[in-house]
Amino acid sequence: MLLIPCPYCGDRPEIEFRGGGEAHIARPRDPQAVDDQAWAEFLFYRTNPKGLMAERWNHAHGCQRWFNALRDTVSDRILESYRMGEKPSGGGSS
Amino acid sequence: MLEIAKEAARAAALDPDAATPAIAPMPPATRFALRMRPETATEIGSVAGFQLDLPINRASLGPRLAARLGPNEWLLIAEDGETEAIEAEIASALGERFHALVDISHRNVGLSVRGAQAADMLNAGCPLDLSTDALPAGSATRTLLGKAEIVLIHEDDAPTYRVECWRSFAPYVHGFLQEAARDFDGG
Numbered sequence: 168m169l170l171i172p173c174p175y176c177g178d179r180p181e182i183e184f185r186g187g188g189e190a191h192i193a194r195p196r197d198p199q200a201v202d203d204q205a206w207a208e209f210l211f212y213r214t215n216p217k218g219l220m221a222e223r224w225n226h227a228h229g230c231q232r233w234f235n236a237l238r239d240t241v242s243d244r245i246l247e248s249y250r251m252g253e254k255p256s257g258g259g260s261s
Numbered sequence: 262m263l264e265i266a267k268e269a270a271r272a273a274a275l276d277p278d279a280a281t282p283a284i285a286p287m288p289p290a291t292r293f294a295l296r297m298r299p300e301t302a303t304e305i306g307s308v309a310g311f312q313l314d315l316p317i318n319r320a321s322l323g324p325r326l327a328a329r330l331g332p333n334e335w336l337l338i339a340e341d342g343e344t345e346a347i348e349a350e351i352a353s354a355l356g357e358r359f360h361a362l363v364d365i366s367h368r369n370v371g372l373s374v375r376g377a378q379a380a381d382m383l384n385a386g387c388p389l390d391l392s393t394d395a396l397p398a399g400s401a402t403r404t405l406l407g408k409a410e411i412v413l414i415h416e417d418d419a420p421t422y423r424v425e426c427w428r429s430f431a432p433y434v435h436g437f438l439q440e441a442a443r444d445f446d447g448g
Contacts, residue, residue: 168388175317175332180388182405228405230317230331 172248175230187223189213190235217241221255224248274370274431283379283445284438286431287371287423291344293337295351297360302335305358309350311337320401320414328401328414336401336412336425341366369412370431374438375421378445383413383422385441393418407437 169181195201195209214220220240225233236248237255249255275286295313302313312321313335320328326338339347344364351362374382380391386407389396396402401414411434412425426434 176402179404182388228410229403231334231403232331 169243171224171236171245173224173226173229173232174234174248174250175232176226179226179229183226183228185225185227187225187233190221190223219246274428275372275435279435281439281442283374283376283382283442284435285373286435287373289341290366290371291339291341291347292364292366292369292425293347293351294363294365295335295337295360296333297355297358299332301355301358301360305354308354309347310339311335318402319399322399322414322416326414328412330401330403330412338371338425368428369425370428370434372424372426372431372435372438373421374424375419377420378442379420379422381445382438382441383424385444386437387411387413389413391415393420406434409434409437 170178171181171184172178173184192209195205198206201209217240220238222236222238223233224236225231232250234248234250235253235255237246238244239246247255273286273289277286280286306312306314307327310325311327313327313329315321315327315329317329317332320326324340328336328338330336337347344366348362348364355362383406384391387404389402389404396413396415398415398417398420401412403410403412405411406413406424406426409426409430411430414423414425415421416423424434424438
């Protein structure tokens with residue numbers, strides 16, 4: 168079973184987690200001020216890289232905290248995880 | 262306090278006669294979910310006999326058991342019938358500090374799992390590493406057992422585990438463990 172490192176609980180089995188998609192996507196501060204294209208990009212456009220990707224994860228059946236993880240989409244290896252509001256220490260594509 | 266406060270003692274979720282040496286439903290208890298800022302816990306240390314300044318996923322055992330399930334979440338367990346006294350004690354100790362205290366006595370059911378095969382029985386449905394290196398006595402964490410969410414508290418090295426699950430999950434969790442126990446001496 169894949170182990171996911173929770174920044175609060177340590178390595179935990181993947182079934183305790185819920186994925187939350189790409190991380191570090193900021194909501195436009197004033198949604199009324201952006202045009203349809205910018206709003207559509209915020210809602211629907213994701214990078215889907217082959218390689219390193221920063222993702223949000225929720226330790227749903229554990230501490231129930233959200234955190235970010237840096238995952239290699241080719242090998243499915245998680246290189247590091249870090250708390251919300253923090254930056255990855257390794258070379259991330261955040 | 263709502264009338265439901267005494268409901269846990271009145272209607273047992275599981276038949277106490279269904280106990281086996283290895284798996285036994287525990288008597289009704291007073292339980293609280295306490296949420297507050299981590300800094301507040303560090304500041305006050307303990308409240309109403311519950312030690313709160315614990316590392317995440319650790320518990321302070323005893324008649325008043327406190328388990329830290331996350332950075333800002335604690336599960337408090339005490340003897341049945343103390344609900345109102347504890348609630349008043351915590352409310353006065355915390356005063357104006359930002360917190361949420363919810364009575365969940367009736368929501369949860371406790372199961373005691375013990376014996377040499379206890380970890381194997383739990384591992385039938387729980388993928389956590391239950392070796393004493395990874396989960397020493399005094400650990401407590403929320404996790405999964407089969408399809409049900411449980412809180413697993415490792416009480417001592419007998420070993421004894423306390424499994425807390427939601428009331429509606431109790432027959433499933435109990436049945437699951439009994440099924441697992443068939444593979445071992447506990448059945």
